[in-house]
Amino acid sequence: MLKYALSLKKTVGAWLSLVERTVRDREIGGSNPLAPTIFFPMKVIRYTVIGRVQGVGFRYYVYRHAQRMGIAGRVRNRADGAVEVVACGTDEQHREMEDLLRSGPACAHVRQIGREIIEPVEGFTEFRIEV
DSSP, X not given: OHHHHHHHHHHHHHHHXXXXXXXXXXXXXXXXXXXXXXXXXXXXXXXXXXXXXXXXXXXXXHHHHHHHHTOEEEEEEOTTSOEEEEEEEOHHHHHHHHHHHHHOSTTOEEEEEEEEXXXXXXXXXXXXXXX
C-alpha cells in the first residue's frame, strides 16, 4: 500500500508540475506548443460576386470549399442577381477564397467580384448557406 501511495504521489506531483508549467507558459508565451505564441489575425470580408452566379450551384460550391478551408461565414443570393459571401479567415484563406470565387462552378460566369473588409460579426463559428 505504501508503495502505491508513493507511486501515486509521484504521478500527481508530475501532473501538477505539468499543469504549473502549462499555466506559466500560457501566461508568458513560453515554449509550450499549446501556448498562444503565434497570432493569426482573422479578417472578415464581404464579397459580392456578379455575373451568372445564381441557379448554377454557386452557393453550394462556395459552401463546400469554405468548409474544406476552415472558413467561417455565410453565402446567400441577393435580389439583384449577385451572390454575397461573408467570410472570416486569415489572409491566405481569403486569397484562396477569391481564387475560388473567380473560377466558380462549371456553369457559372463571374464578371466581377467586389471586396469589402467589414467589422467582425458575432456568431460565425461555421460556414452556412442562407436562403
